[in-house]
Amino acid sequence: MGSQSYVTIMKEWDIVAARQMGRDIAKNLGFGTVDQARITTAISELARNIHLYAGEGKVCFEIVESLEHKGIRVLATDNGPGIRDLSQVMEDGFTTSGGLGAGLPGVKRLMDDFDIESEVGKGTKITTTKWVR
Amino acid sequence: MDTKDLDARSYTDLLKGYIKTQDERALYGAEQISKSFIKNNILPEEIVNLHIQALLEIYPDLHELIQPSMNFLLEAMISYGLAHQEYQQLREKQLELRSEIHLAARMQQILLQSEIPQTDDLDIGVISVPANQMNGDYHHFVRGKDGSINIAIADIIGKGIPAALSMSMIKYAMDSFPESEMSTNAILKSLNRVVERNVDPSMFITMFYATYKPDSGKLFYSSAGHEPGFFYSSKANRFKEIEAKGLVLGVKPDTTYSQYELELNKDDMVILLTDGVTECRKGDQFIERDEVLEVIRTYMHLPAQEIVNRVYRHFERIQNFQLKDDFTLVILKKVV
Ligand SMILES: Nc1ncnc2c1ncn2[C@@H]1O[C@H](COP(=O)(O)OP(=O)(O)OP(=O)(O)O)[C@@H](O)[C@H]1O
Ligand SMILES: [Mg+2]
Numbered sequence: 001m002g003s004q005s006y007v008t009i010m011k012e013w014d015i016v017a018a019r020q021m022g023r024d025i026a027k028n029l030g031f032g033t034v035d036q037a038r039i040t041t042a043i044s045e046l047a048r049n050i051h052l053y054a055g056e057g058k059v060c061f062e063i064v065e066s067l068e069h070k071g072i073r074v075l076a077t078d079n080g081p082g083i084r085d086l087s088q089v090m091e092d093g094f095t096t097s098g099g100l101g102a103g104l105p106g107v108k109r110l111m112d113d114f115d116i117e118s119e120v121g122k123g124t125k126i127t128t129t130k131w132v133r
Numbered sequence: 134m135d136t137k138d139l140d141a142r143s144y145t146d147l148l149k150g151y152i153k154t155q156d157e158r159a160l161y162g163a164e165q166i167s168k169s170f171i172k173n174n175i176l177p178e179e180i181v182n183l184h185i186q187a188l189l190e191i192y193p194d195l196h197e198l199i200q201p202s203m204n205f206l207l208e209a210m211i212s213y214g215l216a217h218q219e220y221q222q223l224r225e226k227q228l229e230l231r232s233e234i235h236l237a238a239r240m241q242q243i244l245l246q247s248e249i250p251q252t253d254d255l256d257i258g259v260i261s262v263p264a265n266q267m268n269g270d271y272h273h274f275v276r277g278k279d280g281s282i283n284i285a286i287a288d289i290i291g292k293g294i295p296a297a298l299s300m301s302m303i304k305y306a307m308d309s310f311p312e313s314e315m316s317t318n319a320i321l322k323s324l325n326r327v328v329e330r331n332v333d334p335s336m337f338i339t340m341f342y343a344t345y346k347p348d349s350g351k352l353f354y355s356s357a358g359h360e361p362g363f364f365y366s367s368k369a370n371r372f373k374e375i376e377a378k379g380l381v382l383g384v385k386p387d388t389t390y391s392q393y394e395l396e397l398n399k400d401d402m403v404i405l406l407t408d409g410v411t412e413c414r415k416g417d418q419f420i421e422r423d424e425v426l427e428v429i430r431t432y433m434h435l436p437a438q439e440i441v442n443r444v445y446r447h448f449e450r451i452q453n454f455q456l457k458d459d460f461t462l463v464i465l466k467k468v469v
Contacts, residue, residue: 034179037207037208041211102216109215110215
């Protein structure tokens, strides 16, 4: 495990700060332009969900290393209302934006690994990783 | 080299050529490569990136100016890439569903098919065509030991796959009755109980049930709220509606039905149908029930199967070959 840094999400502009921090880390890790843009978009979606549905939370970044490659891990956590039906939320076309491909299924597509834990009334924790190719 | 690298190479070459000549040939090449991108699932942001790389190769000095603007474009393409991926996946899912339904429809057809009995008395013709893949209409013929012929025609109010599934249940319920020993109203009464108990309350089934007894030349029948059929009297050369009262199946558990009878003479006809026949649409108007009779009259000199086929073809054409509802038509012609 490597260094850890995070951005607290409280107001809309914090989403931009999270994007910036994520992009810088991705760039330093050696991700190409396309992957940088994908990682940043994923961070944006997660931070925006925190802002919209939990009000407050944190987006943390970790540099992870396996035997063959390096990657960036994004952890989005909040103590908000939680998500009741995870399968439904992960279904294509469910988002309130009307299934324009974004939302949580979009995050899953943009990244390599994706995991979500949520408890109603307690909060949500989303862990997602992308590896340098 | 995989196709991605190959496309990247030819993209750069084409772009180089186009900037020099600005001719249509290079643009035709761009069209071809665009198709190749789609085929190989290359997302828009990757294409923008390809363009940036190609530009950098062609104009190593220009990139200071161009690159940030191109990066901006790349960022703006990300959501299109996601939407495209979602679309691809939904399309695959839809194809899967379609072939599953197709298979189910074939199974239903095999399960529900009923052979037309061959008799000396009656010439029988039947056609049943679903509007979509699965049929919500049902008909069957059963010959009794005494030579009687039982005919059921039914329509389920409710559409699509759930309706079609209910029809299979009706078939198996009826298979368990000693049909040829029961009166037509007793059959509807038993069936009503099955439907009331087993079918979703939002679904109703209408049925017309008839038994022809060759000894007396009489047709006995009962109806559970089904679209009335017609009787053609050869002597009077007139069509008459076959009246029969009865509640739709599945509404109340203890419904009872009445049995009616009709004497058939040589060249008389009995016409049974579902509302998919009488509610054919011409543009945005329903046809009149009389129009069905006019068409039948045109073809009634033909064998029964020929008549139903021709009537179907007539209404299929009127509706621009797109049925709005399942279409079932049965014609019995007394030949002796
Ligand atoms: N952190 C969270 N806390 C509570 N509920 C959440 C959280 N994140 C997502 N949700 C719930 O899950 C749903 C789906 O989220 P998702 O991001 O996929 O789509 P969306 O936010 O509705 O629309 P889009 O992101 O496409 O604009 C949300 O509508 C919300 O109800
Ligand atoms: Mg969202």
